[in-house]
Amino acid sequence: MREILVVGGGYAGFYTAWGLEKRLRPDEARITVVDPRPYMTYQPFLPEVMAGSVEARHAAVSQRRHLRRSRVIAGTVTRIRHADRTATVRPADGPERELRYDVLVVTAGAVTRTFPVPGLTEQAIGLKHVEEAVAVRDRLLTSFDRAAPLKPGPERERLLTVTFVGGGFSGVEGFGELLSLATALLKRYPEIAFEELRFHLVEARDRILPEVTDRPGEWVVRSLTERGAQVHLNTQLVSAVDGHVVLSDGLSYDSGLIVWTAGNASNPVVHNHTDLPVDERGLLTVRADLRVGTPEEPVPDAWAAGDDAAVPDLASPVPGARTVPNAQHAVRQGKLLARNIAATLHGGKAEDYVHHGLGVVATLGMGRGIFQYRRLVVKGFPAWLMHRGYHVLAVPTWERKVRVLAVWLTAALFGRDIVSLASVQDPRAAFVAAGSPEAPGHGKR
Structure with missing residues (x-):
């Protein structure tokens, strides 16, 4: 044995x-x-x-x-x-x-690669695990709930500002999907105008998506910009203390959500x-x-x-x-x-690993994507369908494939669920508050 x-x-x-x-x-x-x-x-x-x-x-x-x-x-x-x-x-x-x-x-x-940027570890969320993806979603939904009743001002602007640091596949896909969610949320939040959303993508190099060639990468930047995003190339995050973002190009602003996707170590x-x-x-x-x-x-x-x-x-x-x-x-x-x-x-011989790439495909939000295989480039809705088709086939086990397809079908019929469960990150808060001496009715039977 x-x-x-x-x-x-x-x-x-x-x-x-x-x-x-x-x-x-x-x-x-x-x-x-x-x-x-x-x-x-x-x-x-x-x-x-x-x-x-x-x-x-x-x-x-x-x-x-x-x-x-x-x-x-x-x-x-x-x-x-x-x-x-x-x-x-x-x-x-x-x-x-x-x-x-x-x-x-x-x-x-x-592991997620980080740099000694002031405030980064205190403010940012990564995007490598399921828990982080859920936390980012809940943070955005909660920000919409909190911003809706506020009058225009610094706090409302901060809540509606999102910053992604890192322009690789993980960062661009996450940025595009969250921008798509935020835009869709506007239908349910008439108090918030599209012009109030501030989405910033920060990349230290002179291009995003290094896995694709220059022209498709430029198209992705244009696509994100047309959707209201701001893409900062050749730019680094200098500070994020207390959520105040300072970029190397001189821009500074308050951001309610900072997501770090600047590579692995x-x-x-x-x-x-x-x-x-x-x-x-x-x-x-x-x-x-x-x-x-x-x-x-x-x-x-x-x-x-x-x-x-x-x-x-x-x-x-x-x-x-x-x-x-x-x-x-x-x-x-x-x-x-x-x-x-x-x-x-069993006494046999090991094989060498040889794999010819199948191309690269990325989602940029609901109904948007990009695919490239050598010189072949597919953009928009067809690329988005290719992204979903490839990954539902690639995810292991038939049980997971069926569950994912069922959620996609449900979302197509009824739309995405927009309920925030941010309270699960502190599940005892309501119980503790109810038992505090200041709680209404405390001590009564």
């Missing part, structure tokens, strides 16, 4: 464990998955979760429901000592403990707390067959994939290229990891 430890239950980790369950007999190996969250987040759906087009739970795939033969531990791996075949695990509750393994799979995923556990080889970026050095190590010196019984692995891109004409950290690669690498590990355990 071999012990296989999977560090991280994201795309690559989930698909690795799922595939190993199908390829290995129960008496061949025991699979353990360690992740702080008991679900895999389907991140391409987060912008639509934020806009209310997809239910939050439908963007999360339960590990325990679908990894039926794996042991799932809700916790964090804090150190890996592959020389001893041990990993230190910090569970959600209780003391740390050591786990021994025979085969290691590192798919811990990246290597996982600290991989970067600083393992004896496995890493490159200058803190990513695991990985061979084309997804073994950790170099072609000349593979590390025995160690595999890696996903955002924390510098996987050679054999499909790229550029020498030394590495696969980009996105869902398209992570899913396919996870599937190949399962095949390769099972093959080696």
